[in-house]
Amino acid sequence: MAKKIAVLVTDMVEEIELTDPVKAYKEAGHEVTLINAEPDKKITGKNGDTFSIDKGIDDVTPDQFDALLIPGGFSPDILRANPKHAAFAKPFLANEKPVFAICHGPQFLVDTDELKGLDVTSFVSVRKDLENAGANVKDEEVVVSHNLVTSRTPDDLPAFNKAALELLN
Numbered sequence: 128m129a130k131k132i133a134v135l136v137t138d139m140v141e142e143i144e145l146t147d148p149v150k151a152y153k154e155a156g157h158e159v160t161l162i163n164a165e166p167d168k169k170i171t172g173k174n175g176d177t178f179s180i181d182k183g184i185d186d187v188t189p190d191q192f193d194a195l196l197i198p199g200g201f202s203p204d205i206l207r208a209n210p211k212h213a214a215f216a217k218p219f220l221a222n223e224k225p226v227f228a229i230c231h232g233p234q235f236l237v238d239t240d241e242l243k244g245l246d247v248t249s250f251v252s253v254r255k256d257l258e259n260a261g262a263n264v265k266d267e268e269v270v271v272s273h274n275l276v277t278s279r280t281p282d283d284l285p286a287f288n289k290a291a292l293e294l295l296n
Contacts, residue, residue, distance in 0.1 A: 130157045130193035130295050135212055135235070136180075137163050141200030142172040143281045144229050148196055151288040157295060159196075162187055164209050173200050184211045189218040194295060199230025199250065206235050213238035223274040225294040229287055233257055233277050246272035248279050 166183030
């Protein structure tokens with residue numbers, strides 16, 4: 128059955144960490160919605176690629192979606208500046224809906240206060256933040272903990288996408 132996947136994203140996203148999972152989800156028949164604080168915004172990735180936002184954060188609710196993707200780059204840190212983003216993401220973790228976060232993506236999830244006791248991985252520079260949030264940090268290409276799938280870098284995308292698709296099916 129096709130699932131609806133929300134993608135919280137903004138400027139300075141690591142493009143491949145957005146485009147590669149989205150392509151995998153769509154090829155598997157799932158629906159993907161890019162969400163940002165500003166509806167109708169065009170965001171610019173780290174390498175200059177642009178992406179159109181589908182919905183504004185005020186126009187959606189977590190119960191409209193089956194899963195959440197947080198791609199990396201600097202986007203997760205920028206997303207943290209608006210508490211509405213964490214408020215949107217929190218119910219996914221709290222209700223054990225699938226959440227996929229790669230590279231710096233898990234750092235954004237610190238603001239949900241839902242990482243305590245979960246196993247995670249991430250880009251090396253944000254691991255201390257995750258430890259301080261109570262997560263059990265590992266250095267593996269993909270870590271699955273309940274409903275949460277995390278990976279470290281773009282090199283881990285094949286394993287990250289595989290684990291995400293397994294949770295969606």
